[in-house]
Amino acid sequence: xxxxxxxxxxxxxxxxxxxxxxxxxxxxxxxxxxxxxxxxxxxxxxxxxxxxxxxxxxxxxxxxxxxxxxxxxxxxxxxxxxxxxxxxxxxxxxxxxxxxxxxxxxxxxxxxxxxxxxxxxxxxxxxxxxxxxxxxxxxxxxxxxxxxxxxxxxxxxxxxxxxxxxxxxxxxxxxxxx
Amino acid sequence: xxxxxxxxxxxxxxxxxxxxxxxxxxxxxxxxxxxxxxxxxxxxxxxxxxxxxxxxxxxxxxxxxxxxxxxxxxxxxxxxxxxxxxxxxxxxxxxxxxxxxxxxxxxxxxxxxxxxxxxxxxxxxxxxxxxxxxxxxxxxxxxxxxxxxxxxxxxxxxxxxxxxxxxxxxxxxxxxxx
Numbered sequence: 001x002x003x004x005x006x007x008x009x010x011x012x013x014x015x016x017x018x019x020x021x022x023x024x025x026x027x028x029x030x031x032x033x034x035x036x037x038x039x040x041x042x043x044x045x046x047x048x049x050x051x052x053x054x055x056x057x058x059x060x061x062x063x064x065x066x067x068x069x070x071x072x073x074x075x076x077x078x079x080x081x082x083x084x085x086x087x088x089x090x091x092x093x094x095x096x097x098x099x100x101x102x103x104x105x106x107x108x109x110x111x112x113x114x115x116x117x118x119x120x121x122x123x124x125x126x127x128x129x130x131x132x133x134x135x136x137x138x139x140x141x142x143x144x145x146x147x148x149x150x151x152x153x154x155x156x157x158x159x160x161x162x163x164x165x166x167x168x169x170x171x172x173x174x175x176x177x178x
Numbered sequence: 179x180x181x182x183x184x185x186x187x188x189x190x191x192x193x194x195x196x197x198x199x200x201x202x203x204x205x206x207x208x209x210x211x212x213x214x215x216x217x218x219x220x221x222x223x224x225x226x227x228x229x230x231x232x233x234x235x236x237x238x239x240x241x242x243x244x245x246x247x248x249x250x251x252x253x254x255x256x257x258x259x260x261x262x263x264x265x266x267x268x269x270x271x272x273x274x275x276x277x278x279x280x281x282x283x284x285x286x287x288x289x290x291x292x293x294x295x296x297x298x299x300x301x302x303x304x305x306x307x308x309x310x311x312x313x314x315x316x317x318x319x320x321x322x323x324x325x326x327x328x329x330x331x332x333x334x335x336x337x338x339x340x341x342x343x344x345x346x347x348x349x350x351x352x353x354x355x356x
Binding site for chain 2: 001002003004005007013014016017018019021023024026028030031033035036037038039040061062063064065066067068069070071073108109110111112113114115116117118120121139140142143144154157158160163164165166168169171172173175176
């Protein structure tokens, strides 16, 4: 049986706007092996699948700094410190798309990358979305809305129009919905 | 229409074993807005769904330093510099599980997180896997094998036994297979 390792020490190596790079010194209780491990510590995230009454999904097209490319994603973002995750989803949905919903259902909770990231990402489904809110972009955020029929999503994942792992996981949770 | 931003400058802020923390100074060609953006630069990754002739999946249980928890994942890892991605998949499969396959099929290429990570993750299906190889763990790697019927995977994702976003994305690609 694999065991959790003991944390001997943890130091901050650098700090960014959206994460901290930590180095943890840890020891295996099974083998006594010891090493230093890089960790990205960040806020939890929330992603929202916004569905309209016509079964269309409201996607956001953005320029993304990690890949230096444009992407097509579902709305979402970081959950503020001590903010309720669903309320963060409502906030991000309205800020990024101007859409609102009163029918929220949790689809699942995943780990973006347990190997070196500390946080979780919750995915929510927002049904009967309507453009009754007000877009309000963060500084430096530029977003274009793209509305597509839900039935087109599998093909968009297959042909590489949608590539974000957390967005693909979100649509997988949707398929597993009872 | 959203445009790609111009990169004005890029500096390394810290360096870990598995990534570098960069800060890019960028400018929007549309609005002239300018800012600094955190980027995690890392090698590409490969993940493998190992299927046996009995339609069982060979999973790996590991302690993960990001979440400080045990996880259940498919085998995979970082692609070495200039290594062929499929060969990296074969290597990781054998090193982590001792299984080998001669039937490889690419399932998809996703971005782990385009917002701040530069890399891609390729997912491969390895059919007719057999325990004919030799496990060879990295230093500090401890792995337990868990073999489960493929038909049990959806339930394991629903009930939170499998939570890694890239593993969930991998099984989504498998479902989309023609």
